[in-house]
Structures are given as C-alpha cells and as structure tokens.
Amino acid sequence: MRARTPLLAAALLFAGALARNSLDQWIDATALPPLISETSVEIRDRQGEMLRVYTVDDGRWRLAVDLAEVDPRYLEMLLAYEDKRFYRHVGVDFRAMLRAAGQALRHGRVVSGSSTLTMQVARLLEESGTGQWAGKLRQIRLALALERRLTKRQILTLYLTHAPYGGNIEGIRAATLSWFGKEPTRLTPAEAALLVALPQSPEARRPDRHPRSARAARDRVLARMTGTGTLPKPEAQAALFDPVPAQRRHFPSLAPHLSDRARALAPAQGRHHLTLDAALQSRLETLARTALRDLPPSLSLAIIVADHARGEILGAVGSASYASGGPHQSFVDMTTALRSPGSTLKPLIYALGFDRGLAHPQTLIADRPVAFGRYAPQNFDGQFRGEVTVAEALRQSLNIPVVLLLDEIGPAHLMSAMRRSGMRPALPGDTPGLAVGLGGVGLSLIDLTRLYAMLAQGGQSVPLSWRMGDTPATPSRQIISRAAAWQVGHILASLAPPPGAPPGRLAYKTGTSYGHRDAWAVGYDGQHVIGVWIGRPNGTPVPGAFGGDLAAPLLFEAYQRLDSAPVPLPPPPPETLLLATANLPQPLRRFTGRDAAFAPAPNAPKLIFPPDGARLTLDGAGLPVKLRDGTPPFTLLANGAPVATGLRQHELTVPGLTKGFSELAVIDAKGRAARVSVRLD
CATH class of the missing domain: 3.40.710.10 (DD-peptidase/beta-lactamase superfamily)
Structure with missing residues (x-):
C-alpha cells in the first residue's frame, strides 16, 4: 500500500520508542553532533568591506552569520513558508505531521511535508538523508534534543549557517554573496523568495544551471507569501518580473598576500580587519595587471600605499597576480622580499x-x-x-x-x-x-616605504601597520631633524x-640596483607615501631596466588611483637655513671633509696604475705606470731610488724591478707626491 510512506513509518516507530522508554529519557540520552562547525575565514578592510574569503577545509563556502545581519523580511518569509509554528513547537510539529500523514493516506502519495526547521538543522548537522525511515526517526529525536539544549535563535542561526544553496555554497551569507554579490542585510522580495526556495532542491534549482526551475520555485514562494499575508500582493507581483541570477559571482579575493599573512598569524581567528581600503586595493591590483602587460616577460611588480600621518598601509600589491606558479612567480610577496x-x-x-x-x-x-x-x-x-x-x-x-x-x-x-x-x-x-x-x-619595499614616510613626517619614524588595532612594536622617534x-x-x-605623467608636487626618488635587477620609485606628498618595485622575483637581471623608466611612471599612476588630490608638502620649518652658496x-x-687639511690638493699628482695594494706579474718588459694630474716635470722613484726624472708624459714603463714588495712614488714640479705599494711576482 502506497500509504506506507517514510513519514508514516517514522511516526509509527516514534510511537514505539515512546512505548519503550519515557520521552524525557529518550531525548536526554540523544548524542548531539558537533554544533560548532568550521566557517570561512574572512578578511575585511578598514571600513568592514570584504577583501577576501577562504573556503573551509572541504572546499565549501560557509560563512558565519548573525541574525542581526539578515534581512527581517527574508526571515519572516522563511518561517511562513517552511515552519510557521517554529516558535511554538518543541522541534517536531505534531499537527503538521498528522496533517501530512492524513494527506498521504487520502492521496496515496506524499502531498506535503512535515519537517520543521529544527529537523532540517538536525539533518544538515549530520548530513543525513530525508527519505529513509531510520534517518527521519533520528532527525525527530535530534530535533527534540536540540530544542532542549539550544534557543530558537541559536537553532535558526544553525540553519542559516548550513542550509545548502547550490554547489559548494552553504549558509545565507555565502548564498547572497555568491548569487547577488551582497550581504543578506537587505534583500528584495524576489531575492528573499529565491533564497527560501533553493535549500529544498539546491542542485535542481540552481539559477545558473536551471533558471526555469529556479524561477518557478521562487514564484511559488511569492504566491504563498501573498496567501499568508506575509507579502503584499503588489510587491509579490512586481517581484515576478525580477530576473534570477544568470551566474555565480566570484567571492572577493583582494590583497591575497596580506590576507594569507593575517591568517597565518592568527589561524583560529574567523574575521580579520586590515588597515587596507578595499576600493583602493582593487584599483591598485587592476593597475598592476595592466602595467604587467607592457613589461618584458617574467617580470613582476609590487606596490605599497600608506598614510604616513596615521602610519597605516592602505594598499599592498605583492605581485601583479596571485597563483601557485606561472612566469611571473606571482605567489612571491615582493613587498617583503x-x-x-x-x-x-x-x-x-x-x-x-x-x-x-x-x-x-x-x-x-x-x-x-x-x-x-x-x-x-x-x-x-x-x-x-x-x-x-x-x-x-x-x-x-x-x-x-x-x-x-x-x-x-x-x-x-x-x-x-x-x-x-x-x-x-x-x-x-x-x-x-x-x-x-x-x-x-x-632592503624590502616596505622598508623603503617606511624610510620615505619618515622623511615625509619631518624626520620622525613611522611604524607602518597593516592590521587594525595593532600597536607599534617600537615608539616613534626623531631620526633626522625637521630641517x-x-x-x-x-x-x-x-x-x-x-x-606623460600627470603634474603634481610629489617628492620622489628612483633607483636601479647593480646589474639592472631591480627598478624602484618611492615618493610622497603631504599625506601619502607610495613605493613601487619592478623586477624578476628570482633576482636575474633585466637588461636596460631603469627605475626612472619603469617604476617612476607606475608611481605616478598609483597616485592617480587615490581618492583625493595630492596634498601639498609642508613649508620649511623656521630653523631651516635658506641661503645661496655665496651666503x-x-x-x-664647499665640501672638504674632516681630513681636508691633511689631504692632497685635488690637482695633486696621482698614481692611478698600478693601484695601491695590487699584486702583479712581471713579464720582463717592465712595469707600466700611469699618472694623472700634477704639474710636470715629474720624478719617479722605486723603493726610494729615482728611476726617471724630467718626465712630462703621464705613461711610462719602469724597468729593472725585482720580485717582491715595491713602493712607487711620483713627485711633481711643486713638490707634491703620491705613492703606492705593490707586490710583484
């Protein structure tokens, strides 16, 4: 007989259980599954905007949720559609169960369900099915136990955390971010209705794969809401014309290197707040990707933007893209290299x-x-x-x-x-x-950014931070004078x-490392400091690369991505000495140095070859000697003995030297001398 449905079997077994044991003992002996599940780690910016989200270990998007963060209209529609007596039953809605059993007997098939939200939570926590009588009995028992140990608010939160919404999306926040690109704080009637319908058949109703099924299910929810008085009829009718999402949206994935670092520093923390500005970070990452297309192959770049007045990093691009490999080695964070x-x-x-x-x-x-x-x-x-x-x-x-x-x-x-x-x-x-x-x-790019932040702050060190609430490890100190x-x-x-760069009063400096391995540009105005690095992460040379050609244009482009116009540099401090050379x-x-009184005059004679301390091999033709500056005629001495006098040329060969250490000296017409010591083999 088709009336022997799983629902009826579960009811009969439930009655048998009551007959064997008292209800209280049966419920209290229930072993609960873990009630605290892993949720996605969230990285947020200085205003609370999402920068990056991580999946949980099994690859699902499951974000922690607070009922205060969810649209009340959606919650009202959810309860009206799924469990209208949620706040009155004890985990099992016996009235709905009897109604469903009666309908099944009359029609010979399941017409309506009787599963409460609490029973659905029980199923989600244990990931059990819905069709087998043993699973249904377990859900009933677990639902009764959950109601005894948790509040209604906690049970509803568990549902909003674990409900499936298609693919690897779990929970209301992951659903709204994935399907609508926003938090669930404010939802349209059409959005709320779709979210009510999706968990019942999350794969068959996925709007990106089965848009007709998704729309039909959503429209049924809207129709039910008008019948229960939850949604005014004009709003429901208008919602019917709203499209369903055509595709899933990508979760925010900004600032990958800093996000990874924040997560590694506090792995047990579910939400991290950084000093970054999400909008600026997005613009900088777009700029970096665009700039990389015009650079030679295998080059990478890094950018740091900081507010030197507050000592906070507002944007940090460790590479132009983020991956586990590739020609640009983008997984390497070049802000710290x-x-x-x-x-x-x-x-x-x-x-x-x-x-x-x-x-x-x-x-x-x-x-x-x-x-x-x-x-x-x-x-x-x-x-x-x-x-x-x-x-x-x-x-x-x-x-x-x-x-x-x-x-x-x-x-x-x-x-x-x-x-x-x-x-x-x-x-x-x-x-x-x-x-x-x-x-x-x-040095790293963050080091150089700190240096120029110090210059921008009148010689006072600036401990740049990137996590909200961090206190500097060392206090600010005066490194150089304001002047x-x-x-x-x-x-x-x-x-x-x-x-081609936009004009602006920006103090900046470029740099190119030995062998053209690194191209730098660092600059500041009255509020911001920006550092740029371009090169190969493996340190190999980039022939022809100069900081002024590669990094400086990118520095000025980065300044254009700021929300505000350049802030003027401050006027000179009162103690600054503003004089011309003659005054x-x-x-x-004239710079002379501390030893100027004992140093030879700039035009005194010099022995430029052989250099002092050189080790040379004699080839039988004598030792070549090169002079520079001085006033001829010259006298050349070897080990204190004159070997040539009246010299007017600056190059000659000294014969007759033997192996070992020798001292060469030259004296010009004004009596000024220079000497070197060499070893001859």
Whole structure:
C-alpha cells in the first residue's frame, strides 16, 4: 500500500520508542553532533568591506552569520513558508505531521511535508538523508534534543549557517554573496523568495544551471507569501518580473598576500580587519595587471600605499597576480622580499650630512674620480661633472658625491639610522662598507616605504601597520631633524615627473640596483607615501631596466588611483637655513671633509696604475705606470731610488724591478707626491 510512506513509518516507530522508554529519557540520552562547525575565514578592510574569503577545509563556502545581519523580511518569509509554528513547537510539529500523514493516506502519495526547521538543522548537522525511515526517526529525536539544549535563535542561526544553496555554497551569507554579490542585510522580495526556495532542491534549482526551475520555485514562494499575508500582493507581483541570477559571482579575493599573512598569524581567528581600503586595493591590483602587460616577460611588480600621518598601509600589491606558479612567480610577496635598493638610500645619506653640519643643499661638492683603497665608485653613466651643488648631485643621483659624504658620516651610522627608522637592513657581510650607500644592502619595499614616510613626517619614524588595532612594536622617534627632512624633500620635489605623467608636487626618488635587477620609485606628498618595485622575483637581471623608466611612471599612476588630490608638502620649518652658496658660512660653501687639511690638493699628482695594494706579474718588459694630474716635470722613484726624472708624459714603463714588495712614488714640479705599494711576482 502506497500509504506506507517514510513519514508514516517514522511516526509509527516514534510511537514505539515512546512505548519503550519515557520521552524525557529518550531525548536526554540523544548524542548531539558537533554544533560548532568550521566557517570561512574572512578578511575585511578598514571600513568592514570584504577583501577576501577562504573556503573551509572541504572546499565549501560557509560563512558565519548573525541574525542581526539578515534581512527581517527574508526571515519572516522563511518561517511562513517552511515552519510557521517554529516558535511554538518543541522541534517536531505534531499537527503538521498528522496533517501530512492524513494527506498521504487520502492521496496515496506524499502531498506535503512535515519537517520543521529544527529537523532540517538536525539533518544538515549530520548530513543525513530525508527519505529513509531510520534517518527521519533520528532527525525527530535530534530535533527534540536540540530544542532542549539550544534557543530558537541559536537553532535558526544553525540553519542559516548550513542550509545548502547550490554547489559548494552553504549558509545565507555565502548564498547572497555568491548569487547577488551582497550581504543578506537587505534583500528584495524576489531575492528573499529565491533564497527560501533553493535549500529544498539546491542542485535542481540552481539559477545558473536551471533558471526555469529556479524561477518557478521562487514564484511559488511569492504566491504563498501573498496567501499568508506575509507579502503584499503588489510587491509579490512586481517581484515576478525580477530576473534570477544568470551566474555565480566570484567571492572577493583582494590583497591575497596580506590576507594569507593575517591568517597565518592568527589561524583560529574567523574575521580579520586590515588597515587596507578595499576600493583602493582593487584599483591598485587592476593597475598592476595592466602595467604587467607592457613589461618584458617574467617580470613582476609590487606596490605599497600608506598614510604616513596615521602610519597605516592602505594598499599592498605583492605581485601583479596571485597563483601557485606561472612566469611571473606571482605567489612571491615582493613587498617583503630583500633586494638591493640602488640609489634610493641617497636622500637619507644627504639628510644625515645636513644634520651633522657636513653639507647644505647649496654646498659645492666634487664629482670627480676618487678611490677609497680598492673601492673606486663610478657614476651610472661613467661621466664626471666637476663641482656641483649637493642639491644637484641628489637630483642627478650622482654616486661619487654621496660616497664622499658617506665616508665622512660612516656606513655604521647609516645602518643605525635605517634600523632606528624601522627598517631591517640585511648586510652581505658583518661590517658595512661605503657600497651600502649605493645599494650594497638588502632592503624590502616596505622598508623603503617606511624610510620615505619618515622623511615625509619631518624626520620622525613611522611604524607602518597593516592590521587594525595593532600597536607599534617600537615608539616613534626623531631620526633626522625637521630641517634636514624638509631640505631633502624640497630637492626631491623639484624633480620633473616622468614623460606623460600627470603634474603634481610629489617628492620622489628612483633607483636601479647593480646589474639592472631591480627598478624602484618611492615618493610622497603631504599625506601619502607610495613605493613601487619592478623586477624578476628570482633576482636575474633585466637588461636596460631603469627605475626612472619603469617604476617612476607606475608611481605616478598609483597616485592617480587615490581618492583625493595630492596634498601639498609642508613649508620649511623656521630653523631651516635658506641661503645661496655665496651666503653660506665659509665651512659650508664647499665640501672638504674632516681630513681636508691633511689631504692632497685635488690637482695633486696621482698614481692611478698600478693601484695601491695590487699584486702583479712581471713579464720582463717592465712595469707600466700611469699618472694623472700634477704639474710636470715629474720624478719617479722605486723603493726610494729615482728611476726617471724630467718626465712630462703621464705613461711610462719602469724597468729593472725585482720580485717582491715595491713602493712607487711620483713627485711633481711643486713638490707634491703620491705613492703606492705593490707586490710583484
């Protein structure tokens, strides 16, 4: 007989259970499944907007929900359609069960269901079926137990967390984000009706695959709502014309690298709030993808945008795309990777020199060949400009003047200033040398952004944070004076923007590491600081890549993505010395260095070959010697004995030298001398 439906069988078995045991003992002995399930980790921005969502371990989208976050109209429609006596029954609606059994007996088939929301929760928690009598009996028992141990609000929350909505979507929040691209706080009648209908047959009614079935089910809900008085008839009729979603929407997937980092730092936390701005982050990621299309193959890039007044990172792009492989190695977060900073440390060196009274922006400094033992820095183009102002040396990013200044400051003091400003420099060796000033140190993009944020904040360190509520590990401190910071910023702001870049008073500096491996651009205005890196994550060279050509245009493009116009840089502090070269105090007019009184004159004779300390092999033809500067005629001595006098040429060969250590010396017509020691084999 077809009346022996699963529902009737369940009812009979339920009566048998009551006969064997008291109801209370039977219910109290029920073993409950876990009531707390894993939900998707959510990453949110500074305003609470969604940045990224992660699936749970089994690949489902299941987001935690609070009833206060759900549209009350939807809840009203859900209860009116699924379980109108939800707040009055004890987990099982016996009246509905008897009605369903009677209808089944009369019609010979199941006409209406009697499953309450609590019974559906029981089924969802245990992932049991609905058609077998044993499963139905278990749902009845579990529903009664749930009602005794949970509140109605908690049971409804469990339903809204676990109800299926097609595919791997579970819960009301995952459903509204996936089908409508929004939170369930406010829903249209058509949206609410579809969400009521979907859990009954989530696969057969998936709107992206079965739009007709989805629409029909939704319309039946709307019709029922008018009959119960839950929804006014005009609203229901208008909702019939709303389309059903044609496809699933992608969940937000912004800021993948920072999101992964936040999740790794607090894996048990379900919701993370970052200082990022979701709208800005989206624009920056779009910019990065667009820029990458115009770059040589296998290049990657990174961008950081921060509010240096608040010390908060507003946008962070670790790579142009995010994947587990590919030609751009986009899984590598290049905002934290250690790379050579090229010339981007020069502003700090000059600022330290200004603070120590070694130089002023209008101080004249020599750009000419120089050697520090075996280290002989060269300008990027191999040219020399003679005497230039310090400001011009920084604008042209000349190497020799900044190394002269760093030699007076001391590389260890530069390293100390970097660390005190929040940077984490990594040295190839234990002792810093002069090459540090030209990029001979490992720094990250976040390090350089901190450095330029410090310059923007009048020389005060800025501990940049990226998680809301984080307190700085170290307090802010004054690294350089306000005047020195302003002077450097004023010089950098006088640089012309890249060709085609929008005009704006932006203090910025570019840099290119040795071998064209890294192209940098970092800049700031009165509120924001932005850092840009372009290169290959594996550190291989990019022939012809320069920071000014590649990174600077992207820096200015990033500034265009901000919501506000550039904020003007501040005026000079009252203590700033604003004078021309001729009006400076005598010691500041020309850079000479502390040992100038003992140093040879710039045009004194020099032995440029062989270099001091060189080890050479004699070939029987004598030792070639090259001189520079000085006033002829010259006298050349080897181990204290004259070997040539009356010389007027600057190149000659010295015969007769024996193996071992030798000292060569040259004396010009004015009695000025230079000497080197060499080892001959």
